[in-house]
Amino acid sequence: MDTQEIIEKYRRYTYGLGTYYKQPLPLVKGEGKWLTDSEDKRYLDFFGGIVTVSLGHCHPRVVAAIEKQAHTLQHVSTLFPTVPLVELAETLEKLFQGERPAKMFFTNSGTEAIEGAVKLVRKYTRRSRLVAFCGGYHGDTLGALSLCDSGAYRRPFEPLLGPVEFLPFGSVDDLARIDDGVAGVVIEPIQGEGGVRVPPDDFLPALRRRCDAVGALLVCDEVMTGLGRTGRWFACQHWDVSPDVLVLAKALGGGLPLGAFISRPAVMQTLAHDPPLAHVTTFGGHPLSCAAGLAALDLAARERLPERAARVGEAWRARLHGLVGAVLREVRGRGLLIGLEFASPELTRRFCRAAFARGLILNWTLHRDTVVRLAPPLVISDADSERALSAIEQAVAEVGH
Numbered sequence: 001m002d003t004q005e006i007i008e009k010y011r012r013y014t015y016g017l018g019t020y021y022k023q024p025l026p027l028v029k030g031e032g033k034w035l036t037d038s039e040d041k042r043y044l045d046f047f048g049g050i051v052t053v054s055l056g057h058c059h060p061r062v063v064a065a066i067e068k069q070a071h072t073l074q075h076v077s078t079l080f081p082t083v084p085l086v087e088l089a090e091t092l093e094k095l096f097q098g099e100r101p102a103k104m105f106f107t108n109s110g111t112e113a114i115e116g117a118v119k120l121v122r123k124y125t126r127r128s129r130l131v132a133f134c135g136g137y138h139g140d141t142l143g144a145l146s147l148c149d150s151g152a153y154r155r156p157f158e159p160l161l162g163p164v165e166f167l168p169f170g171s172v173d174d175l176a177r178i179d180d181g182v183a184g185v186v187i188e189p190i191q192g193e194g195g196v197r198v199p200p201d202d203f204l205p206a207l208r209r210r211c212d213a214v215g216a217l218l219v220c221d222e223v224m225t226g227l228g229r230t231g232r233w234f235a236c237q238h239w240d241v242s243p244d245v246l247v248l249a250k251a252l253g254g255g256l257p258l259g260a261f262i263s264r265p266a267v268m269q270t271l272a273h274d275p276p277l278a279h280v281t282t283f284g285g286h287p288l289s290c291a292a293g294l295a296a297l298d299l300a301a302r303e304r305l306p307e308r309a310a311r312v313g314e315a316w317r318a319r320l321h322g323l324v325g326a327v328l329r330e331v332r333g334r335g336l337l338i339g340l341e342f343a344s345p346e347l348t349r350r351f352c353r354a355a356f357a358r359g360l361i362l363n364w365t366l367h368r369d370t371v372v373r374l375a376p377p378l379v380i381s382d383a384d385s386e387r388a389l390s391a392i393e394q395a396v397a398e399v400g401h
Contacts, residue, residue, distance in 0.1 A: 030057025106285030110249030111139025121184030196339025231310030254296030
């Protein structure tokens, strides 16, 4: 199929969300940090399937794990244990709790994991009220959307799930508004679609203490930040905070659809009764996805990718800080989750187009159109880092003229 035929059929038969700068970009191949379009042009991928392909595209070990599993067992539902599922669960428990026990529920996506986490905290605490934070993003289903404060996204679908109260992200003083009527507090340790916003160092520890004081469960949405992206296995570890419920997805599946929510056994057990199967899924924990995820986690651990993300990200931010001025106002982030704040939405769009012209795929964040998020594969080489940073420097210079 040639480029024009792909675009015509895409527009005719699908919803057509996937336009890149107002023009569909048909992609036909992924290899490591590279994407190739239908006209055989290659791009460095800093969009990463929305911060998903931490190992790059089609990593040989992940592909081999998928292929082996496809010949063995493809689907049975989570009513039956499978080898990939239990091995992945064991690996995640060791990462999350160390020697302390934890249980998990696998889903197809981060949004579904958020939905399950909300049901869990309500059922466990027997409370209904939730707290989330201004600028946060947790997904687009009706329940997950209820945890987003953006009026533009909420209004067409109201009334949403409630009651939900929104607090300013990073404000310790406002945490006093969390009281003993709150079932759960849902937070991204570093806001992703809100503009790669990093909280003050005292904020998450203060939130942990407040939840403990009133008996609310702390839910950390690490769909975007988890599994090494920020330089630690989980972003909450930067502040020595352990959540009651951890939500994962994106990088978890090694490129295939997979999410999970994890908590201590006493909490998770509440979904097993009154009624039985109080939360269930058909495809969650799919053997192919779990096999891919297990291979990806094994590789990340063997190659110490969280440590690499911390080291490379620090070097990137130091270099990018040198570009701050009238066009680029701020550089922030942790590890290889980096936000570039531009002076206006128009400058942001112009920068993205200039970078794309130099073979770099990236985009601005969903809820902050002045911030470009950099999320390259954690395995990116020094040579490709130099190629990408040079393209960014040239694009900023072009926009500034």
